[in-house]
Amino acid sequence: MTADCLFCRIVAGEVPAKPVLETDTVLAFHDINPQAPTHVLVIPKEHFPAAGDMDPATAGEVLRVAHLVAKAEGVAEDGYRLVFNTGRNGGQTVFHVHCHVLGGRQLNWPPG
Ligand code: AMP
Numbered sequence: 001m002t003a004d005c006l007f008c009r010i011v012a013g014e015v016p017a018k019p020v021l022e023t024d025t026v027l028a029f030h031d032i033n034p035q036a037p038t039h040v041l042v043i044p045k046e047h048f049p050a051a052g053d054m055d056p057a058t059a060g061e062v063l064r065v066a067h068l069v070a071k072a073e074g075v076a077e078d079g080y081r082l083v084f085n086t087g088r089n090g091g092q093t094v095f096h097v098h099c100h101v102l103g104g105r106q107l108n109w110p111p112g
Pocket residue numbers: 006015017030031032033034041084085091092093094095
């Protein structure tokens with residue numbers, strides 16, 4: 001637990017979130033400012049700043065749960081996008097790694 005980290009505080013139950021799925025090591029909850037009809041964040045419960053900091057088992061569990069979230073939200077069949085914003089130029093604002101699961105509409109490419 002990193003005391004000043006917003007997502008560690010969500011894992012600890014100190015900040016409310018709308019959960020979607022939870023496993024032993026990963027938590028998925030709705031983004032507070034959704035950019036698509038489905039917009040869920042999947043995070044490891046352990047604090048890692050960014051995607052490249054995760055060990056392979058954690059990274060694999062985040063991806064596995066992201067697909068379970070897509071199925072649970074009903075967007076797996078039509079398709080969805082997984083995004084790890086990384087660092088300042090990548091648009092990362094919360095430095096506890098999170099996988100955005102976006103779906104429910106046609107997503108533009110390339111992103112702005
Ligand atoms: P990023 O810009 O990739 O770091 O994404 C951070 C995401 O966290 C943004 O999409 C925010 O809308 C989302 N966010 C910030 N605070 C909360 C919160 N308290 N609960 C849920 N999502 C949040």
